[in-house]
Amino acid sequence: MIEGGIAHRNAGIGLRARQVTVAWGNKPCVPTTQAASAPSIPGIRCTGQAPLPTAHGEFLAQVYQREGDALEHIVLSRGLDQPAVAGPPAGVLLRMHSECATGDLFGSLRCDCGMQLTLALERIAKEGRGLMIYLRGHEGRGIGLAQKLAAYQLQDQGLDTVDANRALGHAVDSRDYGVAVAILQQLGLSAVRLMSNNPSKVAALEAAGIEVLERSPHEVPAQSHNRRYLQTKHQRMGHFLTSIL
């Protein structure tokens, strides 16, 4: 893994060719990666897909669900059916984005999520190939929206984002990336360039056997409403953030 640069390993290593065809009613989820036959990954399935034109260009939208779990995780991908271009950069561009209704839907300035979401789609569109996995159930780093709002109340009384979670009886971060790993495996993607400032995401992928060829910084400008939040992530959670230094 390298930090913030271009990885110079075998181009296309991120694509292990695989046929992915999962029935959803009468409409199959068609392959999104180069075709070959391989068994699908147990416990995860694509339950719907359609082309999705966006302000950032056209993506393929897919829903993935874990067996016995109603959460609908969203994958927006582009160019995965194209062979990787020869030469660097190797590995597919990936954003694992934790659901944040306040930031992603309403443009809340308390965090950086909304701008990071937009930036990720822009970067994938610019490169022409990559994916965003939008992880449901990650709201509030796993504590849910209502408890995140309760944490905001405590932050307004002086606690930081770490201590507010603890004061409410929660872990600081209870997110699990297993479903993202399963989706990547289902798509045949074994090596990625991860757009993130969070070292825990790198560790989670590598622990699961997904090679992180590069952690690509994914910073957006800080502003007065989220500066302390970003400082806490840097100082207490080990996030790589330079915009607040």
Ligand SMILES: Nc1nc2c(ncn2[C@@H]2O[C@H](COP(=O)(O)OP(=O)(O)OP(=O)(O)O)[C@@H](O)[C@H]2O)c(=O)[nH]1
């Ligand atoms: N508990 C809690 N969760 C928050 C708070 N602010 C944002 N979140 C949630 O944090 C999640 C995003 O995590 P972050 O720590 O901001 O960033 P990250 O995804 O780990 O790292 P990046 O990949 O660099 O974006 C989203 O699910 C948000 O809902 C907060 O003050 N308290």
Ligand SMILES: [Zn+2]
């Ligand atoms: Zn947020």
